[in-house]
Amino acid sequence: MPTPLEGVIATLVNDTPTLINRINKGLTMKFFTTTLGMLLSLLITSKAIAQQVNGSMDCKVTGNVVISSEEGKSKRYSSIKDGSKEGDKLTFKYTIRNSGLFLSLENEFTKHIELNTIFDFKDGKLERPKSRGLIYTGTYNEVTFSEDYIRLENSFGKIFLSRYYKNDWHGIYLMISAMELTTQTMTINCRHNNDQMESGYKIYSRKL
Known part of the structure; x- marks a missing residue:
């Protein structure tokens, strides 16, 4: 029409x-x-x-484990300092445009930012392999993206999100702090309040 x-x-x-x-x-x-x-x-x-869409999900931390090496001994904590804890609510936001991608994960109550990443496709390579999805490879980042899956990897950590039923998603967020010899593994359960994944995927598909 x-x-x-x-x-x-x-x-x-x-x-x-x-x-x-x-x-x-x-x-x-x-x-x-x-x-x-x-x-x-x-x-x-x-x-x-129209070549830009904004989407978001309401998420809940279903599990969180922090492991640190301190004076040669392993220490385990329920969260990092001022970080998100099990049961906390998070907001996952994404902006998809034909020139790049923005991802963020923020605690609704404390406003602590777990993830805040911008990708400019001019600085890397965007391709579509035989398997489903698109892959962007940059100098420091790699993203796999489809209507039902998001995977981000960089030198600071990783996040994996997958749709398991209609607007319901779940995933794992991994953070690595080499300076503090600390790792964090957080599991989250999310529901889209503004699902733009299919529209965003079409924007990138038209580029290839």
Whole structure:
């Protein structure tokens, strides 16, 4: 179904004889071409804006284990300092545009940011292997993305999210702190409140 803007343009084109008669009665051809050019410009702009979607999930921490090496001994904790604990609520957000990808995972109550990553596809390689999904490989990051799966790996950690039923997702977040000799493993259960995964996947598919 055409958009309202596309409908206006089609009407202008189909009613060209009528418009010419009006031009002969006083309107100038310059006005006609300027108006049509402006409408075409708006159409192109609206198409470009559509190349970005924003989605989000409401998540809950179902498990969290922190292991640290301290003076040669293994220590186990329920969370890192000021970090998320089992039972906490998180918000996972993503922005998908034709030039890159933004991912964030934030604690709703403490506002502690577990994950905040931006990918610019100009700095890496985007490809679609024979298996399902798209893979972006950058200097420091790698992302696998499909309608039902997100995998992110970089030097600081990893996150895996998978759809298991309609809008229900679950996953694992792994954080590694080499300086503090500490690792964190967090499991989360999520539900989309704004599912844009399919639309985002189509944006990237058109690039290949």
